[in-house]
Amino acid sequence: MSIDLMIHSANQVLTLAGDAPKRGATQGDLAITYSGDGAVAISGEKIVAVGDTLDLLALAGTHTRKIDARGKIVLPGFVDAHTHAVFAGDRANEFEMRLRGATYLDIQKAGGGIMSTVRATRAASLDDLIAQAHARLDTLLAHGTTTAEVKTGYGLDTATELKMLNAIAALAAEHAIDLVPTFLGAHVVPEEFRGQEEEYVRVVVEEMLPCVRNWRLEIGKPSPQSPVSNFQLPTSNLQLLISNLYCDVFCDDGAFTLAQTRRILTRAKELGFGLRVHADEFANLGAAALAAELGAASADHLMVTRRDEMRALARAGVVAVLLPGTTFGLGKTNFADGRAFVEAGVPVALGSDLNPGTSWCESMPFVLALASRYEKLTTAEAIVAATINAAYSLGIAERVGSLAPGKIADVLIADVPDYRHLAYRFGTNPIETVIKRGRVVAGA
Numbered sequence: 001m002s003i004d005l006m007i008h009s010a011n012q013v014l015t016l017a018g019d020a021p022k023r024g025a026t027q028g029d030l031a032i033t034y035s036g037d038g039a040v041a042i043s044g045e046k047i048v049a050v051g052d053t054l055d056l057l058a059l060a061g062t063h064t065r066k067i068d069a070r071g072k073i074v075l076p077g078f079v080d081a082h083t084h085a086v087f088a089g090d091r092a093n094e095f096e097m098r099l100r101g102a103t104y105l106d107i108q109k110a111g112g113g114i115m116s117t118v119r120a121t122r123a124a125s126l127d128d129l130i131a132q133a134h135a136r137l138d139t140l141l142a143h144g145t146t147t148a149e150v151k152t153g154y155g156l157d158t159a160t161e162l163k164m165l166n167a168i169a170a171l172a173a174e175h176a177i178d179l180v181p182t183f184l185g186a187h188v189v190p191e192e193f194r195g196q197e198e199e200y201v202r203v204v205v206e207e208m209l210p211c212v213r214n215w216r217l218e219i220g221k222p223s224p225q226s227p228v229s230n231f232q233l234p235t236s237n238l239q240l241l242i243s244n245l246y247c248d249v250f251c252d253d254g255a256f257t258l259a260q261t262r263r264i265l266t267r268a269k270e271l272g273f274g275l276r277v278h279a280d281e282f283a284n285l286g287a288a289a290l291a292a293e294l295g296a297a298s299a300d301h302l303m304v305t306r307r308d309e310m311r312a313l314a315r316a317g318v319v320a321v322l323l324p325g326t327t328f329g330l331g332k333t334n335f336a337d338g339r340a341f342v343e344a345g346v347p348v349a350l351g352s353d354l355n356p357g358t359s360w361c362e363s364m365p366f367v368l369a370l371a372s373r374y375e376k377l378t379t380a381e382a383i384v385a386a387t388i389n390a391a392y393s394l395g396i397a398e399r400v401g402s403l404a405p406g407k408i409a410d411v412l413i414a415d416v417p418d419y420r421h422l423a424y425r426f427g428t429n430p431i432e433t434v435i436k437r438g439r440v441v442a443g444a
């Protein structure tokens with residue numbers, strides 16, 4: 001076997017190895033091996049060996065590119081379990097309103113909030129949407145994110161929701177980052193349906209969900225009629241896009257009720273979607289318990305979740321996706337209680353919640369810094385949450401999220417002597433080199 005790339009002599013290699021989501025006592029299991037002389041060997045886009053430097057260098061050939069990681073650490077690429085990375089425009093004006101005391105709901109009632117991004121996204125061309133998101137994905141990648149979930153939800157009509165899905169597919173094809181799409185037609189009730197909320201839910205259930213399912217089937221067979229016929233998806237990215245399509249609902253005050261959320265997610269499940277839910281961000285409407293009942297892949301935000309609901313998530317194997325960037329972005333202090341989720345035995349994952357309203361955060365290292373301080377996760381627990389557990393929440397843990405032979409070679413080199421520095425330092429980028437599918441895409 002020919003080794004194309006060899007990282008060697010690392011202070012620590014965090015393999016994150018294991019064959020199940022890490023929870024409870026194993027939430028902080030980094031599976032560090034080969035301390036002091038760690039090496040990773042890569043052939044093509046796959047990892048072929050993780051071991052100590054002397055053993056692995058013996059496999060190197062004359063053409064093998066070698067990267068010396070002396071004094072540094074090596075870890076899997078970050079998996080961002082929750083983003084709204086595709087959107088048009090910005091909401092800097094609302095940020096200023098919040099600084100002067102306006103609340104999220106005040107801003108929404110004044111016509112701002114999610115609807116202002118919906119108007120900008122509806123007005124943007126597909127190419128413009130792709131270009132704006134492409135620049136953000138470059139920043140994510142430079143900060144170590146090699147796989148990201150991306151939600152729709154700034155269209156809120158069938159045509160614009162499909163435009164967002166096409167933007168995600170185009171970005172998956174042209175950008176190094178792998179993307180997992182989530183349909184979030186139930187983000188808020190759009191202004192043209194004000195007073196007719198049940199009618200909008202009917203549109204989501206009866207029109208949008210079947211359309212999105214058909215989009216997923218169509219994208220698998222590009223043709224002149226296909227919405228994505230103007231580019232070729234690499235087979236590997238295509239597999240990710242069509243094998244993992246999720247449906248999410250924002251269940252909260254000012255968004256969707258528990259009954260509406262149940263109706264949408266139940267139909268989505270029947271149509272073959274995996275389920276995620278924005279639960280307990282502002283008000284507890286019972287969405288976490290619903291996620292457990294329906295066997296959702298994840299419940300996200302969870303800032304006001306009760307202990308009995310945490311235990312229900314643990315029993316059902318639902319991954320808790322915590323988003324400390326949002327709490328910080330809103331200037332609030334009621335962070336999700338990560339420690340309580342770990343103690344309840346819920347596998348905890350992290351996401352940036354990258355979005356223009358509450359969390360324009362493109363840095364998973366900054367998310368680690370917040371999660372350790374305010375959500376009471378240890379640094380090791382936060383790293384697990386940002387890699388292998390996030391991959392489990394997206395159904396792609398057999399391919400990414402840890403360093404093991406056969407996995408996709410998504411590998412980071414951080415210029416720190418010890419993993420604890422990833423959360424200990426903040427405000428700068430500790431990620432020096434990013435390797436995506438065996439290719440150096442940033443640094444080195």
Ligand SMILES: [Zn+2]
Binds near residue numbers: 082278
């Ligand atoms: Zn979100």
